Amino acid sequence: MGSFFDLTLQNKNLDAKIAAGLERLSSAFRVLLWEQAKEYGLSPIQIQILIFLKYHNQKFLNVSYLAKEMNVTKPTVSDAVRVLEQKSLIKKTADSIDTRSYSIQLTAAGKRMVEKTESYASSVQQLISKIKLSNKELIWDALSSLIFELNRSNILTVQRTCFNCSFFKKGIPHQCSLLNIPLQASDIRLDCPEFADMTTH
Numbered sequence: 338m339g340s341f342f343d344l345t346l347q348n349k350n351l352d353a354k355i356a357a358g359l360e361r362l363s364s365a366f367r368v369l370l371w372e373q374a375k376e377y378g379l380s381p382i383q384i385q386i387l388i389f390l391k392y393h394n395q396k397f398l399n400v401s402y403l404a405k406e407m408n409v410t411k412p413t414v415s416d417a418v419r420v421l422e423q424k425s426l427i428k429k430t431a432d433s434i435d436t437r438s439y440s441i442q443l444t445a446a447g448k449r450m451v452e453k454t455e456s457y458a459s460s461v462q463q464l465i466s467k468i469k470l471s472n473k474e475l476i477w478d479a480l481s482s483l484i485f486e487l488n489r490s491n492i493l494t495v496q497r498t499c500f501n502c503s504f505f506k507k508g509i510p511h512q513c514s515l516l517n518i519p520l521q522a523s524d525i526r527l528d529c530p531e532f533a534d535m536t537t538h
């Protein structure tokens with residue numbers, strides 16, 4: 338399979354165009370995040386960590402998990418956390434059993450910073466809102482499957498999606514046995530608070 342950057346291939350091949358389009362989209366998110374980061378004197382990863390801290394369960398709020406979630410190394414997360422602590426945007430709480438470990442929480446200033454930065458990609462969401470519903474459902478069906486496959490290939494390490502969840506029951510339609518609801522394509526969750534990893538159950 339040739340490179341999708343090869344325009345002779347790309348312009349004749351839908352798979353190559355979609356891959357190139359997704360690459361373009363990832364650049365858009367990167368640009369928006371950088372703009373926000375510059376405005377507030379933070380790095381992109383620091384903003385991503387702050388936003389993650391606001392919306393996720395305490396059990397995920399440690400350096401090891403954040404490194405997996407952000408697809409970066411633990412030293413990279415530790416550096417970002419050190420700077421965020423110096424700026425009084427987060428605080429650390431030592432683990433009562435393993436004192437070398439700690440969990441991370443937002444401070445009041447950190448919460449205010451999240452309020453200012455978390456909408457950095459809202460322009461993308463606004464554009465998506467203009468797409469026809471039936472097209473959006475098709476896009477989400479394809480995207481959620483693609484993200485799951487990237488996770489299975491260990492390219493994206495952490496996913497809290499229905500397809501990975503022990504409560505997911507395959508069928509027509511699929512079912513969530515915890516919430517007791519059918520899961521149509523548009524109901525499939527990317528990041529579910531009730532997610533239970535099927536590999537650990």
Ligand code: SF4
Pocket residue numbers: 497498499500502503504505506512513514515516526529530531532533
């Ligand atoms: S618990 Fe959440 S992730 Fe798991 S199947 Fe139900 S809705 Fe999906």
